[in-house]
Every structure is written in C-alpha cells, then in structure tokens.
Amino acid sequence: xxxxxxxxxxIKYTALVATSIDGRIAEGARSGTDWTSAEDWKxxxxxxxxxxxxxxxxxxxxVAEAGLKKRNTIVxxxxxxxxxxxxxxxxxxxxxxxxxxxxxxxxxxxVAIVGxxxxxNFCLENKIMDEIFVTIEPYIFTNGxxxxxxxxxxxxxxxxxxxxxxxxxxxxxxRYKRKEMYGN
Amino acid sequence: xxxxxxxxxxIKYTALVATSIDGRIAEGARSGTDWTSAEDWKxxxxxxxxxxxxxxxxxxxxVAEAGLKKRNTIVxxxxxxxxxxxxxxxxxxxxxxxxxxxxxxxxxxxVAIVGxxxxxNFCLENKIMDEIFVTIEPYIFTNGxxxxxxxxxxxxxxxxxxxxxxxxxxxxxxRYKRKEMYGN
Numbered sequence: 001x002x003x004x005x006x007x008x009x010x011i012k013y014t015a016l017v018a019t020s021i022d023g024r025i026a027e028g029a030r031s032g033t034d035w036t037s038a039e040d041w042k043x044x045x046x047x048x049x050x051x052x053x054x055x056x057x058x059x060x061x062x063v064a065e066a067g068l069k070k071r072n073t074i075v076x077x078x079x080x081x082x083x084x085x086x087x088x089x090x091x092x093x094x095x096x097x098x099x100x101x102x103x104x105x106x107x108x109x110x111v112a113i114v115g116x117x118x119x120x121n122f123c124l125e126n127k128i129m130d131e132i133f134v135t136i137e138p139y140i141f142t143n144g145x146x147x148x149x150x151x152x153x154x155x156x157x158x159x160x161x162x163x164x165x166x167x168x169x170x171x172x173x174x175r176y177k178r179k180e181m182y183g184n
Numbered sequence: 185x186x187x188x189x190x191x192x193x194x195i196k197y198t199a200l201v202a203t204s205i206d207g208r209i210a211e212g213a214r215s216g217t218d219w220t221s222a223e224d225w226k227x228x229x230x231x232x233x234x235x236x237x238x239x240x241x242x243x244x245x246x247v248a249e250a251g252l253k254k255r256n257t258i259v260x261x262x263x264x265x266x267x268x269x270x271x272x273x274x275x276x277x278x279x280x281x282x283x284x285x286x287x288x289x290x291x292x293x294x295v296a297i298v299g300x301x302x303x304x305n306f307c308l309e310n311k312i313m314d315e316i317f318v319t320i321e322p323y324i325f326t327n328g329x330x331x332x333x334x335x336x337x338x339x340x341x342x343x344x345x346x347x348x349x350x351x352x353x354x355x356x357x358x359r360y361k362r363k364e365m366y367g368n
Contacts, residue, residue, distance in 0.1 A: 132205070
C-alpha cells in the first residue's frame with residue numbers, strides 16, 4: 001500500500017465557491033445560483049475545463065446535473081452503499097469508500113470541489129482542499145446556506161494568493177491556498 | 185415633524201465587519217477577536233475616530249467595553265425599558281425608542297456600526313446601513329456566529345467601492361455601498 005501511494009502523483013484539490021458578502025452560498029439546499037454573475041460563471045467553467053474530475057454533493061449535483069453529468073463527477077452521498085456509476089458520474093459514500101484512494105486510482109491530477117456546505121466541510125476536514133477560490137457577489141442575504149457546515153468552530157489558516165475584480169458591479173475573486181501543505 | 189426631519193442633516197451609517205473567509209464573525213456571542221490582524225485593528229480604530237458615534241449590540245459592547253465606553257456608544261439592548269445613559273454610553277431598546285430619531289437629535293453625521301450579527305441585521309433591515317466595510321481575515325472557521333442573523337433569505341444589493349490588501353498574509357478589505365440610496 002505504501003509503495004502504491006508513493007507512486008501515485010499528488011492530486012491538487014481546488015474548491016470553487018460563489019458566495020454573498022455574508023458567506024451564504026444558497027437560499028436552500030436545492031436552490032439555484034441565479035444570483036451569480038456571468039463573469040463568475042465563465043471563470044467557474046474555465047477552472048472546471050482544466051480539472052480532471054469534480055466532487056459535488058447530491059443536492060449540488062441535482063441543481064447542476066446537466067453540466068456535471070458530462071464530466072468525471074464524483075457525487076458524495078450517504079445513499080449509496082457501494083460505488084455506483086452512471087456514465088461518467090460516480091456515486092460514492094465517503095463513509096463506506098475512501099474518496100482519496102478512489103481519485104488516486106484514476107490518476108487524476110486536478111480535482112475541483114463545487115460544494116455544497118457539507119462537501120466543502122468534508123473536504124476541508126479531510127485534507128482534500130489545497131486551494132479555495134472564492135467569488136464574492138455584491139449581495140447580503142442575511143440567511144441561507146452557510147459556506148461551511150462544520151460541527152465545531154476551528155481556525156483553518158489560508159494564504160491569499162491573488163485578488164481580482166471580475167466586473168463593473170464589483171464581483172470579486174479571492175484565491176487562497178492552505179497554509180499547511182499536506183501530502184496525500 | 186416633517187420640518188424637523190428636513191432640517192436635520194443626513195447621517196451616514198457605516199458598518200464595520202471583520203470576518204473569516206466563510207462569513208463567520210466570532211466563535212460565540214461573547215468571544216473576542218484575537219484572530220483579527222493588527223492592520224485591521226488600526227483601520228477599525230481610524231474609522232471609529234472619524235465617527236461621531238458607534239452602534240453596538242450588548243454582547244459586542246461587553247467584549248469591547250474598555251474602548252467603547254470612551255466613545256458616544258449606543259448599545260442596542262432588549263433589556264432597557266427607557267433610554268439609560270452611563271457616561272457617554274446610551275442603552276437603547278430599539279423596540280421602545282426610535283434609534284434614528286435619537287441619532288438625529290444628537291446631530292451626528294457619521295455613525296459606525298460594529299455588530300454583532302443581530303445589530304448588523306437590524307440596521308440593514310431598517311435602512312441604517314449606507315456602507316459596509318468588510319475585512320476578510322484568511323481563515324475558515326466552519327462554524328460560529330454568522331455575519332447577519334436574518335430571519336429570511338433576502339437579496340440586498342451593494343456596490344463595491346474599493347478593494348485593498350492590508351498585509352502580507354492576505355487580510356483583505358472590501359468596501360461596499362448600498363445600491364439603493366435612501367433618505368433618513
């Protein structure tokens with residue numbers, strides 16, 4: 001197992017998040033993202049097109065199914081007992097199957113994480129998040145789904161890599177990498 | 185009353201927020217802000233020094249009492265029946281006294297809002313927020329107090345005015361103004 005691990009190339013995991021100013025990523029679990037800008041959408045698609053695979057939660061997958069079913073998408077779900085595939089989409093229960101081992105077995109190099117809150121949280125807690133790219137749309141929602149659904153307050157430190165205004169109304173992209181690098 | 189209102193100068197209300205990447209402003213209601221940077225603290229103090237008064241919730245006041253009791257601070261609290269003053273600090277129950285009328289009676293021109301989540305929310309809902317300055321510290325907390333404690337999801341649109349990196353590790357300041365301007 002150790003030999004196998006050291007042979008496999010390191011995967012780079014990049015979380016992509018579109019958020020309000022106040023850190024809300026959706027109204028509810030199955031809400032769409034009609035409030036995100038065309039510029040964010042374009043950026044999001046350009047990152048996905050450079051990714052070998054995409055990790056999404058079941059609700060996020062359902063909202064974005066038309067696009068995600070064309071990609072190598074791993075849908076994290078507690079409903080699947082074993083790995084189930086449907087075209088290029090894999091349904092994986094992270095409590096029953098090891099997500100990292102699965103991704104390494106596929107020889108993926110760049111993997112994008114597209115949410116929602118439980119998936120971002122699972123990836124952060126399990127060291128499956130080397131970078132996070134946060135697009136802040138200029139809205140305050142005051143309620144809705146928070147970016148991360150952690151059980152406990154914890155200080156995960158990141159480092160700002162770049163900052164860019166995406167359009168005139170002020171959609172803003174902040175790109176961070178994890179402070180402590182980890183092997184995988 | 186109409187004459188009195190038109191005579192009084194318009195107050196500019198500026199909310200100051202320090203947040204994690206994921207929109208959390210504290211671990212709990214009475215937690216301190218030891219995770220905020222020296223650069224944010226300096227910026228925060230410079231804005232307060234240009235403000236005629238400060239609006240704070242009771243918990244925020246208790247956390248920052250040493251600094252706030254030296255200023256014209258209006259503490260919003262459900263515990264006060266009538267206006268109560270203690271030096272330069274006023275305890276005001278916004279359900280019993282009209283906050284805007286009180287601030288206008290004092291001829292304040294610049295008023296800062298320093299939180300917490302309930303106070304930010306109250307001010308946003310009651311059109312007591314012309315600007316919001318958000319300092320994003322490079323952490324993800326996954327849990328804690330969200331920036332706004334709204335009862336319902338709502339789309340409040342803002343416009344980005346400026347963006348600035350405050351230090352090397354990537355503390356970032358975004359300054360927004362409300363899209364719809366309102367009289368007061």
